[in-house]
Amino acid sequence: MKLQILGCYAATPRTMTNPTSQVLEVRNHMFLIDCGEGTQVQLRKHKMKFSRINHIFISHLHGDHFFGLPGLVSTFRLLGRDKELHIYGPKGIKEAITLLLKLGDSWTNYQLYFHELTSKEPEVIFENDKVTVETIRLSHRVYTNGFLFKEKLGERKLNAEAVEKYKIDKAYFQNIKNGRDVALDDGTIISNSELSFDPPAPKSYAYCSDTGYKPDIVYQIKNATALYHESTFLESEAHLAVKTKHSTAKQAAAIAKAANVGILILGHYSTRYKSIELFKEEALEIFPNVELADDGKFFEF
Amino acid sequence: MKLQILGCYAATPRTMTNPTSQVLEVRNHMFLIDCGEGTQVQLRKHKMKFSRINHIFISHLHGDHFFGLPGLVSTFRLLGRDKELHIYGPKGIKEAITLLLKLGDSWTNYQLYFHELTSKEPEVIFENDKVTVETIRLSHRVYTNGFLFKEKLGERKLNAEAVEKYKIDKAYFQNIKNGRDVALDDGTIISNSELSFDPPAPKSYAYCSDTGYKPDIVYQIKNATALYHESTFLESEAHLAVKTKHSTAKQAAAIAKAANVGILILGHYSTRYKSIELFKEEALEIFPNVELADDGKFFEF
Incomplete structure (x- = not known):
């Protein structure tokens, strides 16, 4: 999975700072997530191909996540463009x-197809042969969803040596990748586990912005490869986080820890702080693997 | 009058190029004209004070003149902000x-006050003690107005020497500035023209974007100090200008010449051309005083 941050600042x-937008690439499929004002300029700046964007996910209808969409559509x-x-x-x-x-x-x-979301429960909103996208219900001042992008389990990998050893015909390869055993001409059954390796574990990316501290999302994002979680504030402004239904870096880290994710990516910073490194320092006290999103930054996981 | 171009490119x-927006300052009063996506960033970049903007004029509801407004309002x-x-x-x-x-x-x-425009004739839409703003009816694919900003005639200037010579009391100064004669104690009437000078000629700025060639605006913008006129195309693409209801640089110059304006400022360039200097060259064949708008450029007239 490749993640290009286009903008990750609040308000x-x-x-020098752009409101929220990012592009996630999963097995060659590109998803645009949120679309603050100026997103189309950021797309150009980072040389993203407009024609590869066919699916846009908007978390909520606050301007800093949405006001770039009319311009992009135009x-x-x-x-x-002629594609859907x-x-x-x-x-x-x-x-x-x-x-x-x-x-x-x-x-x-x-x-132009609109898929309007109203559910109060997580739901699968996109699915193809490689990826599913489901909503994560967040808690903000207006109806807000995060999004969980999950790779599907891929095909098993052929064990070239074993296939060679049993002189298995090519015609059976797809069956083996699909997990089937093979019967030789003499009737011997070769078990699939001898002929193939497990496919790579499917990866997943959880996008959670904007939200107050919401531990009940943990079950859904458990063991995600990467979690982007907003951290508008530091703990010193926890009262503002409560008031505005945002999170602190410490709260984001607590979610990451409880969900046992691979990596926590922080973002949606208030510009009141003198350095975004402060967010990382605070989160590291709770969770060991923290990265800072920043406009133009690229992640691969 | 001071004119700060924030953006002046089409589409x-x-x-490196921003859609249309500009700030006009007339006698310390600031007007924002059009508001394409990214205008608020351009305002910051050019250190314009947000709090000084109290009146925003939108020519038409195409995105490149308007999609920055929701973000700015937010x-x-x-x-x-607490001002209207x-x-x-x-x-x-x-x-x-x-x-x-x-x-x-x-x-x-x-x-937040909206002044919605529907008139098919020019109308005065703003007036204070120093400036009036009237619409200029343009011809575009949707209902579009240009705007004519006119200074009002100021007070007459006191002729300090004459006032001294006749030993006129301060109490009469405002009357003199207002154009009145003064009667001395002995009954002699001193004519105002002896005691004061004409005020500076009022300046005016005509903003015309977007529009097809429309010579019937000439009567209204006659002798304007400065005319901003769109030139989306060169004459080589005159057919596209007709089709999309835009103007060529030559047509903009023809309007400037017929209206006898002081200076013509070109803008709203299509990005298909390799240099905006081409627009100036074409206009100069018709009209002698041509300037090119460009993002960040500042004019004083």
């Missing part, structure tokens, strides 16, 4: 984008 | 901004 876009049209575009987000997103297109008499010349 | 924001709230904000633009602008605020449950804590 308003500034000269730009797709100007670029001559799917947008997943809270109810109301269709009305908003449709109204803006109507006012500008600027209808898209590609099919 | 979509890019890494940012004003985050900055703790007035937004002038085509009918529909109120519904759009209101819907976006509602979806984010992010109502402003300052008074």
Whole structure:
């Protein structure tokens, strides 16, 4: 999985910091997650191909996660897009984008599908042969979902030596990858475990922004390869985190620890602090594997 | 008058070019004209004080003139604004901004006034003791207004020498500035023209973007100090200008010449051309005083 951070700061876009947006690539499939103002410029800056984005997930309808979407939808049209575009987000997103297109008499010349979310329980909202995406119910001032991207279990890997040893015909290879045993001409059954190796463990990425401290998400994101969890504040401003339904770095780390994730990526920083390193220091007291998101930063896991 | 260009390129924001927005300062009063995506970042970059912006004029509801407005309105709230904000633009602008605020449950804590425009004739939409703003009816794919900012005639200037010579009491100074004659104690009438000088000629700025070639605006912008006129295309793409209801640099120059303006400022360039100097070269064939707008450029006239 490859994760390109386009923006990861709270509230308003500034000269050097962008509001939330990131691109996740899973087995060559690209997902855009949130779309703050200026996302399309960030996409260009980091040389992401617009045409590879077919699925956009919006966590909630606050401007810093959403106000770049009308412009991106319009730009797709100007670029001559003809492929379908799917947008997943809270109810109301269709009305908003449709109204803006109507006012500008600027209808898209590609099919635009809205998948409006209202469920109070996690649900699978996207699935293809390689990936599923499910919502993570978060707790914020408006209806907000995180997203859990899970690879499906891949095919088993052929054990080339064993296949050679038993002189098994190519015609059986796909069966072996699918986990089947093979019967030789003399009737001997060779067990699949002798002919193949386990596929790589499926990876998963949990995106959780914006949310107050919400330990009940732990069961769902258990053992995720990577967790992006917002940390708008430090513990010194825990009262503001409660008031605004955001999290502190320490709370994000507590979630990471309880969920036993591989790596915790922090983001959605308030710009009140003099350095984002402070967030990492605070989280490291609770959880050992912490990284800081930053605009333009790239992760592979 | 001081004009700060924040963005002046057509269509979509890019890494190095911004969609349309500019700030005009007239006698210490600041007006924001159009508000493409990223305008708030450009305002910060050029160190414009957010609190000085109280009146925003939106020419039309295409994204490249308008999609920065929701974010700016939200940012004003985050900055703790309490002063009124007035937004002038085509009918529909109120519904759009209101819907976006509602979806984010992010109502402003300052008074937000919408002045929706529908008139097919020019009309005065703002007036204070120093400036009037009237619409210029343009011809584009959607309902579009340009804006004409006109200084009012100021007070006459006191002729210090003459006032000294006739030993006129201070109490009469404001009357003199207002154009009145003065009667001396012996009954002699001193004419105002002897006691004061004409005030500076009022300046005016005409903003015309986006529009097809529309010579009937000439009467209204006659003798303007400065004219910003869009030139999306060069004459070589005149057919595209007609099709998309934009202008060529040559057409912008023809308007400037017919209106006898002081200076023509070109902008709203298509990014298909290798240099914006080409626009200036084309316009200079028709009109002698041409400047190129560019992001970050500052004009004083």
